[in-house]
Every structure is written in structure tokens, then in C-alpha cells.
Amino acid sequence: MLGMGVRMEEDIKLVSRFKNKDMAAYDEIFSKYYKPVSYYIFKMVYNKEIAEDITQDTFIKVYKALGNVDDNVRLSSWIYRIAHNACIDYIRKNKSTLELLDNAKEICDLNRGPEQQFMNKELHDKIVRVMGKINSRYRSVLILRDYNDLSYKDISIVLKCSESAIKSLIHRARLEFQKVFEAVD
Amino acid sequence: MNCKEYEFLLSIYVDNECSESEKQELEAHLNTCSSCQKRLDQLLLLKGVVRNESIQLKSAEKVKKKVYNKLYLHFFILFAGLVICASLIAVSGGLVQLLLLNSTPVIIKCIFFAGVGLIMVGLVIIMFDIYRNVIRFMKNK
Structure with a gap:
């Protein structure tokens, strides 16, 4: 929790510097959040080019809106929220969840480190298919929690609902993931 | 339980x-x-x-450059739009005056048209710069 507090303090300083026209602060925000946010976006749309476009648009929106945010904003949740909305807009407009997943096999690369060797290519492809079949809200909470390591509080800010609703949503998402995982051959 | x-x-x-x-x-x-x-x-x-599912994505620097290009383009288009609007208002105002005031001396007319010409050259330069940035952005994409 101490780490979280320090991170939030850093973020508050970055926002304050940005508001005082210190453009280096935006660079730091970009460097800090590019990787987790772009991974989240990629895992939501499973298409490298589209993920890159959405990532760019997300950071443009961040730049344009950062001057008007509250000084004590939880920056990470706020950026994830912008990214999440952009992904949901894209998914709604394109209804492309399933077709996108065809690309994922080519562009996802398994980490072959010693800890991850258990996950073979077949299993990976299956996960991609399962992620494509489950509801985008379930997919979103699973990624935010299990991949991006956001707390329930942060996820509740991103998805604009209560922490208790998030607990229930994550539980249902895992049940759904497991159900589809067992059904997919 | x-x-x-x-x-x-x-x-x-x-x-x-x-x-x-x-x-x-x-x-x-x-x-x-x-x-x-x-x-x-x-x-x-x-x-x-x-x-444990990892992904290879573009480096932060490359994407950051594209973000700055887009931001630059947005601001530039806004600025160029303002300049063009102001120029058009000035030129049309001047033209109306010229047409209404036939007695304007030739030298004043020459200076006026030279000014109009310069504004046009400025607009062409601005349009070229926008075009160049759009092309550059499309290439980066």
C-alpha cells in the first residue's frame, strides 16, 4: 500500500507540473503508462494496428484533457478509463471481437522464460479464442485485474461502478472464462 | 457459509x-x-x-513521436484555420472598399493588390506545410 501511495504522490506531482506548462511531465506520464495501457488496449481488441491507433488516440485525449483534471485525480485509473472507453467504442462500432482474434495468433508472442514455459502455443491460442468469446466487460475486468494488476478500487473507477459490483463482476467473469475455456476445443 | x-x-x-x-x-x-x-x-x-501472455508492441518512443505528430497537426490545423479566416475577412473587406471607392489612386490599388498577393503566398505556404505534415503522418502510420 505504501508503494501505491508513493505512486499516487508521483502522479499528483506530474499532473501539477503539466498544469504549470512543464511539457516534460507529459513525457514522463507517457513513458510510465504507455506499456500497461497499450497492453490493456491490445488485449481488448487483439489487433496490433488497431491497438496502436487506439493507444495514440488515448494519449492525445490525455494530453488535451490533463489540464482540466482534478489535482488529486487517480491518474492511472483516469488514463485506463479513457483507454477503456476508446476500446468499448471501437468494439461497439465494429462488433469485431471474433474476427480480430484471427490476427492474434500471428502477433502474440509467448514469453519463453523459465516460469512461463508451461504455457504452450496451443494453450495460448485457446486463451485468445476464449477471450474473444466472452463479454467485453468480463474481458476488461480480467485484464485489468490479472494482467494490469489494478486494485478493485481502481477498476471501480475505470468501469464507473462500486467496488462490490466489481467483486461480483470479476467472480462472474472468471466463471464465464472457465465455462468457455472448457467448451472451446 | x-x-x-x-x-x-x-x-x-x-x-x-x-x-x-x-x-x-x-x-x-x-x-x-x-x-x-x-x-x-x-x-x-x-x-x-x-x-503470462506477453505481447511485442512498438517501442514507446516510436508511438510517442506519432502522438506528438498528431498533436502538432491538430494545433497547426487550428492555427492555420484561424489565419486563413482572418486573411479572408481582411481581403474581402479590402476588395469591397476598392470596388466601392473607384477614386482610389492607382498606387494605393497596387499596394493593396501586392498585399493580397503576399497573403495568398502565405496561405499557399501554410497549405503546403499542412499537406507535408499530413503526408509525413500517413507515412509514419
């Missing part, structure tokens, strides 16, 4: 978001219930599966 209720708690437990009392109660139950223990293993595996 029955196993169904513990199953809900397990999901919170693997996320380390349980209260201390919930944690103690659940751990006591896990010592006696093999099906909940199995469910816990499944949840941990599921978390591992989502967490």
Missing part, C-alpha cells in the same frame, strides 16, 4: 482483497474442503494464464 459462498470469496482471496477475518475463515475452510481447494488451484492457474 456453504461452498457456493466460499467460491465467491475465493475469487477475492486470489486477488488479495479479502479482509483479515474473511481470509482466516476461508483458509480454515480450505483445510477441510478438497473441492474448494481444487477451485483455488483453478483460479490461480487462470490468473497465471492471463498474466
